[in-house]
Amino acid sequence: MAPGAAGADDGGGGALVRAPAEAALRSHVPALASLAARVARDPAPYYRLLHREPGPVRVPGTAGGGDGIWLVGRAADVRAALAEPGLVADAATEDIPGLVDGTGLVGIGVRSDVRSDVPADSSSADVPSDSSSAASSSADGPSDGASAPSASSGVRAAALPPRVAGVVARAGHVLAGRLGSRASADLVPEFCDWLPAVALGAALGLPYRRTEVLRRWCRAGGPAPLPLPDALAVRARGAERATAYALASLLGALLTRPAHLAAVRDEPALVDAVWAETLRHDPPAPYLVLRARERVRLPGGAVAAGERVLCLLGAAGWDPVEYPDPGSWDPYRGGSVPVPAHPWPDLGLLTARYGLPPLLGLRGLALAPGFAPRAVGVRVRGPRRLLVRLGG
Structure with a gap:
């Protein structure tokens, strides 16, 4: 004492x-x-x-x-x-x-009350159909959740139904394709607020066309867009919200560190370590x-x-006993497994792993001149804006 x-x-x-x-x-x-x-x-x-x-x-x-x-x-x-x-x-x-x-x-890991009976080759309603990016991504995007190494935090993206990774990858291509023709954008409302809802919908077996309904339910509550046990409904809403804020923090960290951004572009499997470090350094x-x-x-x-x-x-x-120089954002950090900081670790990791590479690969992606991302909030923390310039 x-x-x-x-x-x-x-x-x-x-x-x-x-x-x-x-x-x-x-x-x-x-x-x-x-x-x-x-x-x-x-x-x-x-x-x-x-x-x-x-x-x-x-x-x-x-x-x-x-x-x-x-x-x-x-x-x-x-x-x-x-x-x-x-x-x-x-x-x-x-x-x-x-x-x-x-x-x-x-x-x-995924709970037993998550629907996993949806066939991997589901109807076209589950897949974004806005542009040719959706078609091309069926070849470019992964078709299962077991190909990339797991994050240092030990979470298991492969625990979710295999179809989820493909849906997230295709959605990432579509969202990135819409942004690619633009000169500027705010990634929080135009990417980070959408991709987690797509991932959650795929995990729950909800058609893609219901994404907006699911997203509104996660933010505002009310009747769920499909029957869910109470425990799963609580977890699902928390996971969608936490993932959105964590994605904003992750992107802000990479865009302020061009060397790390280039490394992830060259080796997309590094997204796992980037995600783990984001949850340690900037938990949502x-x-x-x-x-x-x-x-x-x-x-x-x-x-x-x-x-x-x-x-x-x-x-x-940020405990210096377990994480030396804790204020430094370092995806190559070793040492202790981070304290759990996400309601559904599998789903959060999978969303980042398969949804981010298309965005990170956009030509000319960089922070808007004079803009510096800033995480704010006490109960829920992350950047509220992420202004970028693009090659379009």
Whole structure:
């Protein structure tokens, strides 16, 4: 225990309270509304504060209602919290849904309630038909999900029905083809907001023509466009939204690093490592609010039943113990497997792996003069605009 800690576990469900860490945090943590504005601009200084102390740190009165909250930000502690069955998603918050369920972290891999009975050679309604790019991509795009090496995070794109990769690849060609004749574009609404919905629709067996309906449902809720079990519906909506923001962050990172962009163009299999590093460096859902349904013990202390735990996925990815020079965006980084930061890892990886190469290959693709992508947001984080020039 750190010197000056308030005391040891009292056996009654209280957790170790570290007075120095709490004082340091509270000296930098004003009212929550003000903190949110600062974190939206740059969360890194607050991540560094949380890396100084092991275990959960309680900050009273900074969460709505004045009842305080436990902050968990080191990578090992976040992994322990996500794996703890006694910590469940707090229904009172509006985090990206689907990352956790009643037994902890949602399992990697496609759930058994995803439709996989759609034949690989489905009707033409499943395939974009806007331009000749759709036809040519049937030869250029992959036809299954097992050809590229897996990402360093260990996720398995091949767990999804094989047809999904082909649909995503064709959609990537169509979207890129529409942009290729343009002189400029904003990639967030014109690419990042569409490709994840196409991928999700293919995974669920929904015809391509229903993509817009699915996209609206993922953003606004309401009745699902097809019958889905509740757990899968929550996970699907969270995955679509998280993928869109992560794609924007990934593209922003590559476009500001021409050498990395050239490397991925030369070797598309590097997309896997780029995706893994994006989820570590710029997770689309930087935190989850969990609630203890029973007394649980985490590394360094215990949390009483009913108390909340702010599980900072963003801080975990910046833990210098596991990720040296964490502020550096480096797809060649080795070391620890990143903390899970996507509701449906297989689908997110597959979307990037097969949907991005057509866009990245566009002639003249570069950031618009004077534009610098900037990730913003607290609950959902990523660039809201991505202005580019094109060779058209």
